[in-house]
Amino acid sequence: MPNNTYVIGLDLGGTNIRGAAVDRSGKLWGFRKFPTEVQKGKTRVIRNLANLIWEIQQQYPNKRLVGVGAGVPGTIQFEKGIVTRSPHFPDWKNVHLRKELALYLDLPFMVDNDANMAAIGERWKGAGKQKTNFCMITLGTGIGGGIFLNNRIFRGDHGMAGEIGHMTVHPDGYLCGCGNTGCWELYASANGLIRLAEELKTNSNINVSRKGKKKRVQSSLISPDGLGKLADRGDPFAISVFKQYGRYLGIGIANLANVLNIDTFVIGGGVLGSWGHFADSARREIRRRAYVFIGKKVDLRKALCGDSAGILGAALTVYDNI
Amino acid sequence: MPNNTYVIGLDLGGTNIRGAAVDRSGKLWGFRKFPTEVQKGKTRVIRNLANLIWEIQQQYPNKRLVGVGAGVPGTIQFEKGIVTRSPHFPDWKNVHLRKELALYLDLPFMVDNDANMAAIGERWKGAGKQKTNFCMITLGTGIGGGIFLNNRIFRGDHGMAGEIGHMTVHPDGYLCGCGNTGCWELYASANGLIRLAEELKTNSNINVSRKGKKKRVQSSLISPDGLGKLADRGDPFAISVFKQYGRYLGIGIANLANVLNIDTFVIGGGVLGSWGHFADSARREIRRRAYVFIGKKVDLRKALCGDSAGILGAALTVYDNI
Numbered sequence: 001m002p003n004n005t006y007v008i009g010l011d012l013g014g015t016n017i018r019g020a021a022v023d024r025s026g027k028l029w030g031f032r033k034f035p036t037e038v039q040k041g042k043t044r045v046i047r048n049l050a051n052l053i054w055e056i057q058q059q060y061p062n063k064r065l066v067g068v069g070a071g072v073p074g075t076i077q078f079e080k081g082i083v084t085r086s087p088h089f090p091d092w093k094n095v096h097l098r099k100e101l102a103l104y105l106d107l108p109f110m111v112d113n114d115a116n117m118a119a120i121g122e123r124w125k126g127a128g129k130q131k132t133n134f135c136m137i138t139l140g141t142g143i144g145g146g147i148f149l150n151n152r153i154f155r156g157d158h159g160m161a162g163e164i165g166h167m168t169v170h171p172d173g174y175l176c177g178c179g180n181t182g183c184w185e186l187y188a189s190a191n192g193l194i195r196l197a198e199e200l201k202t203n204s205n206i207n208v209s210r211k212g213k214k215k216r217v218q219s220s221l222i223s224p225d226g227l228g229k230l231a232d233r234g235d236p237f238a239i240s241v242f243k244q245y246g247r248y249l250g251i252g253i254a255n256l257a258n259v260l261n262i263d264t265f266v267i268g269g270g271v272l273g274s275w276g277h278f279a280d281s282a283r284r285e286i287r288r289r290a291y292v293f294i295g296k297k298v299d300l301r302k303a304l305c306g307d308s309a310g311i312l313g314a315a316l317t318v319y320d321n322i
Numbered sequence: 323m324p325n326n327t328y329v330i331g332l333d334l335g336g337t338n339i340r341g342a343a344v345d346r347s348g349k350l351w352g353f354r355k356f357p358t359e360v361q362k363g364k365t366r367v368i369r370n371l372a373n374l375i376w377e378i379q380q381q382y383p384n385k386r387l388v389g390v391g392a393g394v395p396g397t398i399q400f401e402k403g404i405v406t407r408s409p410h411f412p413d414w415k416n417v418h419l420r421k422e423l424a425l426y427l428d429l430p431f432m433v434d435n436d437a438n439m440a441a442i443g444e445r446w447k448g449a450g451k452q453k454t455n456f457c458m459i460t461l462g463t464g465i466g467g468g469i470f471l472n473n474r475i476f477r478g479d480h481g482m483a484g485e486i487g488h489m490t491v492h493p494d495g496y497l498c499g500c501g502n503t504g505c506w507e508l509y510a511s512a513n514g515l516i517r518l519a520e521e522l523k524t525n526s527n528i529n530v531s532r533k534g535k536k537k538r539v540q541s542s543l544i545s546p547d548g549l550g551k552l553a554d555r556g557d558p559f560a561i562s563v564f565k566q567y568g569r570y571l572g573i574g575i576a577n578l579a580n581v582l583n584i585d586t587f588v589i590g591g592g593v594l595g596s597w598g599h600f601a602d603s604a605r606r607e608i609r610r611r612a613y614v615f616i617g618k619k620v621d622l623r624k625a626l627c628g629d630s631a632g633i634l635g636a637a638l639t640v641y642d643n644i
Contacts, residue, residue, distance in 0.1 A: 084615060133479055145581070148472060156583025157455055163580040163613040168573050169493060180611045181575075213543055251490050254502075258485040259467070259581060261478025289502045291485040293397055293406060 001029050006063055008056055009315035010049065010070040011114065011307070014038060014088035014141075017045075018307065021060060022315030028308055030059040037089050040089050050104035067108035067322050069314030071117030072097070073144070078112050078159045087142070087177070088158055110317045114138075116153050117301070118268060119146025120313030126304035127266040135262050136303070137164065137253070139269035143185040147260070165189065169251050175220045187248040190224045190270040196248070197222045197241045228274035238276065246278035250285025257298050259289045268303030277301055323351050328385055330378055331637035332371065332392040333436065333629070335464075335631040336360060336410035339367075340376050340629065341454070343382060344637030348447045350630055352381040364413050389430035389644050391636030393439030395466070400481045402432050409464070409499070432639045437484055438475050440625070441468025442635030448626035449588040457584050458625070459486065459575070461591035465507040467573035469582070487511065491573050509570040513548045518570070519544045519563045532622075539625055550596035561599065568600035572607025579612045579620050590625030597624055 003023050010019040017036050021029040034052045037044050050068070057065055074086030081098025083089075098109050112120075119136035122128040128136065132151055138144040143165030147154045155161050166178050173182025174195075185193055201222070221310030230238035253265050271278070279300060287295045305312060323344050332341040339358050343351040353507055357375045359366050371392070379443045396408030405411075420431045425524050434442075441458035444450040450458065454473055455568025460466040465487030469476045477483050487507030488500050495504025508514055514527060523544070553558035563593075591601070601622060 060613055069584065075613075147581070149476065154471065154582070156614065157585045158583055158619065160613070160616055161581065161583035163583070163616060164612075166580045166613045167489075167577040168611055169490060171491060171573055180613075251493055255489040255577065256581065258488045259469070259487070259578065260476070261480055261483035263479045289488075289490055291397075291482070291488045291500055291502075293480065294482055294485060297480065 001027075001060060001063055002022050004063055005066045006060065007066060007315040007318045008053055008068045009313070009318075010052065010068065010313035011117070011123065011290070011310035011314065012045075012070055012072045014073070015054050017048055018311065019056060020308075020311050021056050021063075021065075022312060024319065026312060026316070028311060030056050032056055040088055041066065042089065042095060043289075045089065046100050047104075050101065053105060055139070063106060065320035067100070067110070068105060069110045069316075069318040070113075070191050071310040071314050072095070072116035073110055073114045075160045075163075076111055076113050078110075078155055081109060081111050083111065089275045108318060108322050109197065110314070110321055112314070112317060113141075113144070113146070113152075113159075113162065114310050115144030116146040116155070117313035118305075118309040119148055119266075120153060120316050121243045121305050121309035121311065122266050122268070122303055122313075123148055124312055124316050126309060127301045128264065133260070134264035134266060135256055136259070136268065137198050137266065139188065139249075139271045140190050142191070143189045143252070145267075147262075149260070151240070156242065160240065164252065164256060167252055167255060169248070169255075170251065184248075185254040188245065188252055192248065193224055193227065193241070193245050193271060194222055196245055197227055197238075200237070200241055200244065200317075219304045224271050228277065231274060231277045239276075242274060242277035246281025247285045249278060250282040251289060253282065253298070253300070254286045254289035257286065261294055263297045264303050266303050268309060272302060323349075323385055326385055327388045328382065328439075329388060329637045329640045330375055331633035331635070331640075332374070332390065333439070333632035333636065334358065334367075334371065334392055334394045335338070335436075335484070336395070339370055339374055340470075340633065341378060342630075342633050343378050343385075343387075345636060346641065348634060348638070350633060352378050354378055360411055364411065364417060366505040367411065368419070368422050372423065375427060387429060389640035390423070390427060391432045391439070391638075391640040392419070393436035393636050394433055395436045395543070397453045397482045397485075398433055398435050400432075401476055403431060403433050405433065405550065427640025429601050430640060430644050432636070432643055434475075434636070434639060435466070435468070435484065436632050437466030438468040438477070439635035439639065440466070440627075440631040441470055441640075442475060442638050443627050443631035444588050444590070444625055444635075445470055446634055446638050447628075448631060449623045453503060453586050455584045456586035457486075457578055457582070458586060458588045458590065459572075461510065461589065461593045462512050464513070465511045466591075469584075471582070472513075486574065486578060488496075489574055489577060491570070502503065506570075506574040510567065510574055514570065515546055515549065515563070515567050515593060516544055518567055519549055519560075522559070522563055522566065547595065550599065553596060553599045564596060564599035565603045567593075569607045570602040571600060573611060575604065575622070576608045576611035576617065576622065579608065579616050582615055585619045586621050586623065588623050588625050590628075590631060594624060
């Protein structure tokens, strides 16, 4: 590391905690990954976080750690450092993460929603560079959103802005875990992609082989990656699933473009490997649905920082606030 | 007027141009209304605008006019003073309104979308007072939106933010004039209310009188005001229409709340007279659909400035920019 001081950025997921030292120029050092161990409860997760910080610190005994940032899925009270609720941590209710970590760490600690952190990371080093306004969309179990307006993340009245996955796109659609019906993320997340594949598998005739025999698509292949591989090989069923998926993705992006007149949408998350199979379909849908002049300007982009986006964003949030 | 200088605020509608002198404290003076005369073409509309300004000026010969602001429906390039397109003025295409008015008026002139102007007016003197973030929603022929974020109107990348009426709420719904299908304004504008009434009239059994005879709701009564009067009298058909209308209104507001985590939504426009018949239904729908913590906080309010909101906003925009 070139500098004498550094920050640690953390990305707290349902399966793993990932973290690294980040220098002032945005380079990552000493990356570490620990299992989150959600099932062992809140105290264990927080101890794992502290251990991961400690392990990274051990690698740089001659450098000074000046702060830690973390991205956490869920609704966060940014100013206070409180995780209000998190879909991956059902036992977390108004967890004062800043206070709890202070038992282990006597340094500035910032926490924000993981999609916000990814947006901040992509703007620093990735596809959102120098954009005054842009929206980061992460396609995973659900759909996360981080909205950059006038050069800063927009958090809204209570730090919960960006719940874009819960826009209603089908008033009488599927029931969502949030209590609503027809949320966008039920159709356009990675999980939505799988649901769509299952649905089309049941309803369509596409999966009939040329010899006329019913050729069932193997269930094990119905994962985002599996579907992507099928589509790579030219499988018409997989191709049609991604086309339909792109349409659903486009509906929500067109809504956001209409409301905010943002041109730049950066797409990240688990489905990104199949970008080529759904991006054009999404773009067509956006042009069709967004208000005339708005739709023409929309620039749909792949995220560039991959798994590092959240770590970078968490680190920059600390650098910007100390 | 107490001050020696004043600004004129204008509201350019499809039927009338309305304007007044506005003093620094936000009081309206010498209100005037002219027919717009859209059918006589762009040059005539602009001359009417100039005449209205002149007539207001004549009333205050000892005061000095220092600028003019106007709200215009459509997509506006605020910085340049250009009306890109306007649904009410089909012959207006990239009309440089600032330049055209300069033939008559040698003073600063600002033009913005009418819903933005209404939002600015409501924040100055009405239901949006002192709000850091709020969204003004005008329910008319379509649905207009003006979004206040971090204490200023948010215009997006090209000054077109707030096209909230064109969010898709039914992917395969009615065809909208914008080319999309299932736009929110087809269901939740004043026109949407009428469509809903027509639909329910055809499909339901509600309009069967107690004596068992089919009692057709008179077509002439199917106007927002007519329906409102019916509902006031306890008519079950009209009441059910408003209830359903409130649901549609709530869908879009829940979407906006999810995306922006804005608490305050100020509702204006032609349907406001029937507020009591649809507000609770809209609130229920918002609580049902918005993300848990977000929905609880939503504060749905009636606009307070009525027809003056746009004039006030246009005037304040000038005061803030000269």
